[in-house]
Amino acid sequence: MQHSAQRSDDGRHDFDFYHGRWRVRNVRLRERLAGSDDWETFDATQECRPILDGLGNIDDFVTDWDDGFRGMTLRLFDLQAKRWSLYWAGNRSGVLEPPVVGRFENGVGLFEGDDIHRGRPVRVRFTWSEISADSAHWQQAFSADGGRSWETNWHMYMSRCDG
Numbered sequence: 001m002q003h004s005a006q007r008s009d010d011g012r013h014d015f016d017f018y019h020g021r022w023r024v025r026n027v028r029l030r031e032r033l034a035g036s037d038d039w040e041t042f043d044a045t046q047e048c049r050p051i052l053d054g055l056g057n058i059d060d061f062v063t064d065w066d067d068g069f070r071g072m073t074l075r076l077f078d079l080q081a082k083r084w085s086l087y088w089a090g091n092r093s094g095v096l097e098p099p100v101v102g103r104f105e106n107g108v109g110l111f112e113g114d115d116i117h118r119g120r121p122v123r124v125r126f127t128w129s130e131i132s133a134d135s136a137h138w139q140q141a142f143s144a145d146g147g148r149s150w151e152t153n154w155h156m157y158m159s160r161c162d163g
Contacts, residue, residue, distance in 0.1 A: 012077045014084065014104040015048075015057055017131055021161040022046045026065070029153040032117060033144055044069075046158070055079070086111050086126060100126050107131060112147075123147050134160040 024044040029036055044063035051058055061071040071090040078085065085099040102111035109128035114121065123143040130137040140154040 010079075011082050011084070011103050012055060012079070014077075014109065015075055016050075016054070017133070018048045018059070018136065019050055019057065020048065022048070022136075022158045023161055024061070024063075025157040025159075026063070027155040027157075029151075032153045033120070033122070033142055033151060045161070052076070084109075084111065100124055102126075104128070117142060120144060125150060 022045065024046050026042050026044055028040050028042070030038045030040055042063055042065035044061055044065070046059050046061045048057050048059035050056070056074065056076040058075070059073050061069075061073070063069050069091065071088060074087040074089075074096070076085050076087075077083075083101055083103045085101050087096045087099045089096045098113055098115050100111035100113035102109065104110075107129070109126070111126040111128075113124050115124045116122065121144075123146060125141045125143070127139050127141070128136060129139075136158045138156040138158070139152055141150040141152040143150045
């Protein structure tokens with residue numbers, strides 16, 4: 001068993017930048033996989049904290065959008081595979097959705113997985129980019145054709161809150 005102090009460059013600290021409180025500007029496609037170009041914008045807050053001695057983290061997403069929406073992400077680092085699994089749940093269903101799995105390379109995190117959107121199988125991709133001490137960008141895309149083409153349907157622009 002490897003101790004975290006022995007090797008810290010294996011990816012387990014890739015999400016450490018996100019610990020703390022954030023303001024989030026959301027830009028979200030109203031209809032997904034429908035050829036829509038109608039985007040909505042809303043604000044949220046997010047707070048992220050480490051769990052499992054740093055092998056994971058959990059965040060709380062809070063917004064007044066859509067009569068009050070609350071969600072959370074559970075991120076866990078697999079020590080053997082050297083990759084992250086990201087799980088989402090929201091207050092509309094209370095169900096932990098299937099994970100997107102991946103890692104960071106050259107400052108960009110790419111995570112993919114399979115899911116169902118309105119009864120239709122889709123490939124889901126989360127991309128983390130433009131990461132600094134005080135800001136980050138996340139986007140979500142769906143593919144209905146096994147990854148040959150992608151529709152980006154949600155952007156989150158994060159800025160760190162003071163204190």
